[in-house]
Amino acid sequence: MTTYFTDQHEWIKVEGGIATVGITAHAAEQLGDVVFVELPAIGKALTKSGEAAVVESVKAASDVYAPVSGEVTEANDTIVGEPAKVNEDPEGAGWFFKLKLTNESELSGLMDKAAYDAFVASGG
Amino acid sequence: MNAPLKTTPLNALHRELGAKMVEFAGYDMPVQYPTGVLKEHLHTRAAAGLFDVSHMGQGAIMGDAPAAAFEVLVPGSLQELKPGQTRYTLLLNDQGGIRDDLMVTRPLGDDDFRTLFLVVNAGCKDRDFALINERLGTSHQINRFEDRALLALQGPKAAEVFARHCPEAATLKFMTAAKLKVVGFDCYVWRSGYTGEDGYEISVPGDTAEDFARKLLAEPEVLPIGLGARDSLRLEAGLPLYGHDLDETTTPVEAALTFAIGKRRKLEKNFPGADIIMDQLFNGAKRKRVGFRSPEKAPAREGTEIHSKWGEIVGRVTSGGFSPTLNGPVAMGYVETEYSGDDYRLLANVRGQQRALDVSPMPFVPHRYFRG
Numbered sequence: 124m125t126t127y128f129t130d131q132h133e134w135i136k137v138e139g140g141i142a143t144v145g146i147t148a149h150a151a152e153q154l155g156d157v158v159f160v161e162l163p164a165i166g167k168a169l170t171k172s173g174e175a176a177v178v179e180s181v182k183a184a185s186d187v188y189a190p191v192s193g194e195v196t197e198a199n200d201t202i203v204g205e206p207a208k209v210n211e212d213p214e215g216a217g218w219f220f221k222l223k224l225t226n227e228s229e230l231s232g233l234m235d236k237a238a239y240d241a242f243v244a245s246g247g
Numbered sequence: 248m249n250a251p252l253k254t255t256p257l258n259a260l261h262r263e264l265g266a267k268m269v270e271f272a273g274y275d276m277p278v279q280y281p282t283g284v285l286k287e288h289l290h291t292r293a294a295a296g297l298f299d300v301s302h303m304g305q306g307a308i309m310g311d312a313p314a315a316a317f318e319v320l321v322p323g324s325l326q327e328l329k330p331g332q333t334r335y336t337l338l339l340n341d342q343g344g345i346r347d348d349l350m351v352t353r354p355l356g357d358d359d360f361r362t363l364f365l366v367v368n369a370g371c372k373d374r375d376f377a378l379i380n381e382r383l384g385t386s387h388q389i390n391r392f393e394d395r396a397l398l399a400l401q402g403p404k405a406a407e408v409f410a411r412h413c414p415e416a417a418t419l420k421f422m423t424a425a426k427l428k429v430v431g432f433d434c435y436v437w438r439s440g441y442t443g444e445d446g447y448e449i450s451v452p453g454d455t456a457e458d459f460a461r462k463l464l465a466e467p468e469v470l471p472i473g474l475g476a477r478d479s480l481r482l483e484a485g486l487p488l489y490g491h492d493l494d495e496t497t498t499p500v501e502a503a504l505t506f507a508i509g510k511r512r513k514l515e516k517n518f519p520g521a522d523i524i525m526d527q528l529f530n531g532a533k534r535k536r537v538g539f540r541s542p543e544k545a546p547a548r549e550g551t552e553i554h555s556k557w558g559e560i561v562g563r564v565t566s567g568g569f570s571p572t573l574n575g576p577v578a579m580g581y582v583e584t585e586y587s588g589d590d591y592r593l594l595a596n597v598r599g600q601q602r603a604l605d606v607s608p609m610p611f612v613p614h615r616y617f618r619g
Contacts, residue, residue, distance in 0.1 A: 155285075159570040
């Protein structure tokens with residue numbers, strides 16, 4: 124299983140053609156306490172870099188973009204009921220949605236962990 | 248190149264406490280501490296929070312009958328202020344628009360007839376004092392206390408905590424003030440604040456502010472609170488924020504601040520914009536500041552358009568967000584007066600979707616001021 128990262132601070136873990144997507148620990152920390160999450164409907168077709176979900180902290184709303192194109196197969200209702208889970212475990216139990224990939228080659232344009240950490244360290 | 252940010256006397260302390268610093272009104276200010284906005288907010292409602300509001304403008308008008316003189320710029324009945332009393336008032340332009348909202352205090356003591364204290368918003372302070380100087384500067388001395396810090400201690404435990412350092416403050420009532428010694432420092436202490444909670448605002452000399460803040464933060468009930476929670480607390484309390492909920496195009500009648508227009512002043516009709524404001528008082532204004540709640544979870548933020556069920560634009564959200572106390576969205580904004588009745592269901596366009604928004608009485612969370 125490989126984890127990729129985007130410059131919009133999403134992570135994506137791919138296993139057997141299904142990708143799990145969430146926001147990075149860095150993004151969760153920058154947002155602060157998450158109080159509201161809106162997830163895409165199951166079956167929705169997402170296109171790479173298109174708006175996929177919304178996450179709001181006490182102060183502000185942010186869009187979560189689809190790191191790659193695909194069809195939504197699952198949404199994490201736990202974080203809708205308990206948005207604080209996003210802060211507690213952003214890269215684990217605080218995942219947002221799962222996608223069935225439509226174009227695996229899109230993954231090659233994403234960052235790996237080392238590249239993402241360097242991106243954050245450089246102020247990205 | 249941006250001008251370097253100004254700092255308050257507590258800047259080093261904020262950094263030591265791990266605050267996330269942001270620019271606000273030209274100052275480098277703490278938006279939150281490691282505690283986080285949500286917990287800081289809830290802690291202030293449950294115990295006590297310490298806020299640095301030193302960026303606000305403190306000053307005084309000194310000379311003969313300063314209250315009568317200052318009335319040319321505001322609609323409040325300031326001459327009726329008793330020694331030690333504080334009042335919320337508004338600087339108005341000639342169209343009755345709000346230039347700033349501020350606190351005015353007639354001090355207790357020897358100088359009570361010759362001094363009027365002012366505390367104005369940080370973002371407006373330079374132009375406020377320029378205006379006051381222009382209008383009163385020849386007859387009065389206008390002083391700014393730029394070397395003083397201003398701290399707010401707010402919350403249900405604020406009085407208990409503060410009494411350990413200043414027993415005399417316990418008997419002060421909401422919207423009164425006194426010059427008091429607090430842990431050996433000469434302070435001006437108000438029983439007031441902008442969170443809806445009981446508490447104090449304390450003006451201390453800048454060079455003693457850090458020592459003073461550390462003494463209060465050493466109390467087990469007290470946590471430092473940033474501007475993020477200050478904003479969500481005042482929104483729950485239904486209190487308007489200048490530059491967002493109030494500006495030069497809004498009148499006191501539209502802003503639902505008619506309590507700030509003094510009885511005598513309504514008869515005299517001699518404050519700026521009196522013709523327009525008196526007409527609105529008798530005949531109603533076209534729009535009104537109201538509160539909103541929503542059965543939905545998505546907050547309607549500042550700038551969100553408000554529609555009637557027939558699709559017309561009837562207003563706009565001026566402050567909106569998540570209420571930690573109510574665990575749901577709250578907002579305030581302006582709507583055309585015919586839509587301003589309590590429980591009137593309107594629609595807010597949030598991210599392209601129409602969501603229900605119900606006109607709601609404010610405050611959203613009851614005020615708990617100490618009135619004695």
